[in-house]
Amino acid sequence: MGYFKVINKGKGPMRLFVGGVHGKEGLTTIKALSQIHEDDIPNGKLLIYNCERSPYISTLDKRYYQSKIGKEILSIINYYKPVVYVEPHCYKPESYKKLIDLDREKRVGVPPLIELENGVLIGSVSPFIRTTCFKREDICITLEMPCYPSEESLNAYVNVLKAVAGSRDRAELENKLKVKYPQQIKTARRYAREFFGDYPPF
Numbered sequence: 534m535g536y537f538k539v540i541n542k543g544k545g546p547m548r549l550f551v552g553g554v555h556g557k558e559g560l561t562t563i564k565a566l567s568q569i570h571e572d573d574i575p576n577g578k579l580l581i582y583n584c585e586r587s588p589y590i591s592t593l594d595k596r597y598y599q600s601k602i603g604k605e606i607l608s609i610i611n612y613y614k615p616v617v618y619v620e621p622h623c624y625k626p627e628s629y630k631k632l633i634d635l636d637r638e639k640r641v642g643v644p645p646l647i648e649l650e651n652g653v654l655i656g657s658v659s660p661f662i663r664t665t666c667f668k669r670e671d672i673c674i675t676l677e678m679p680c681y682p683s684e685e686s687l688n689a690y691v692n693v694l695k696a697v698a699g700s701r702d703r704a705e706l707e708n709k710l711k712v713k714y715p716q717q718i719k720t721a722r723r724y725a726r727e728f729f730g731d732y733p734p735f
Contacts, residue, residue, distance in 0.1 A: 535559070535584065536559075536566060536567065536582070536583035537581070537582055538566075538569075538580075538581040539578065539579070539581075540569075540571055540573075540574045540578065540579040540581075542571075542576045542578065543576060543577070544576065545576030545578070545701065546576075546577040546578075546615075546617055546701065546702070547577060547614060547617070548574075548578065548580070548616075548617040548618075548619075548698060549580050549582070549609065549610065549617065549618050549619070550566060550581045550582070550618075550698075551582050551584065551619075551620055551621075552582070552583040552584065552621040552622075553585070553586075553621075554584055554587075554602065554622070555588070555589045555590055555602070556586070556588070556589035557680075558622055558680070559583050559584050559585065559586060560680075561678070561681075561682070562583055562623060563583045565678075565691045565694055566581050566694070568691050568694075568695075569691075569694060569698055573695050573698045574698055574699065576701060577701075580613060580615075584602055584605075584606075587600070587601070587602040590603070593643060593659055593661075597659075597661075598661060598662070607666070610662070610666050611666070616667075616668075616672065617671070617672040617700075618673045618674070619673075619674045619675075619676060619694065620674070620676070621676050621694065622675060622676065622677045623677060623678055623679060624678075624679060625679075626679065629652070629679075632646045632654055632677065633648060633654065643656075643657075643659075643660060643728065644657075644725075646677060647717045647720050647721055647724075648717070649693065649713075649714050649717055650685075650714075651685040651689050652678060652682070652683075653676070653677070653689045653690050653693065654675075654676070654677040654678070655675070655676055655677075655717070655721065655735065656674075656675045656724075657673055657674065657675060657725065658674065658675050659675075660729075664729070669732055672697070672703055672733075672735060673735055674697065674735045676693060678690040696710060707734070718734060721735055
């Protein structure tokens with residue numbers, strides 16, 4: 534489901550949330566993205582874009598960024614130059630174990646996602662854009678929930694999105710997340726070091 538919204542609170546960080554980046558995920562991610570409102574942003578800007586349905590190509594596949602939707606997303610990133618970038622996704626039940634599999638890096642070349650709670654998973658974005666479109670200190674998050682989420686899953690997912698949207702910088706965001714998810718943030722930091730080198734957790 535296509536959706537575009539800009540919240541402008543003046544001077545401050547540029548944030549970009551892009552949901553539904555492949556397949557029919559947008560039908561689910563819109564349920565969360567549409568719950569982010571003006572009052573959730575303290576300063577700066579937030580651009581929310583939920584993509585229309587598109588052929589499913591993994592963002593871990595280089596061909597994704599040669600597709601129509603992939604090129605569109607790269608164009609948006611290059612134009613707005615966000616320092617905070619979030620890709621809300623959803624997954625089918627059969628994909629859950631693959632996403633959190635400790636051997637995921639051996640299988641598909643990236644670390645496993647980390648469960649926060651109620652099936653909500655967090656990690657970094659595709660290395661194809663993390664290391665080429667963004668600076669080391671930028672915030673880049675992949676957030677996943679079941680494509681048919683429970684109320685608890687959707688609420689947790691929305692709360693994380695709002696925590697990101699409402700944070701003025703990385704330190705503030707990490708402090709917010711560490712309060713509720715201390716072990717998960719510690720694990721995310723370790724995965725980032727092992728995979729990207731001297732990089733923050735997302």
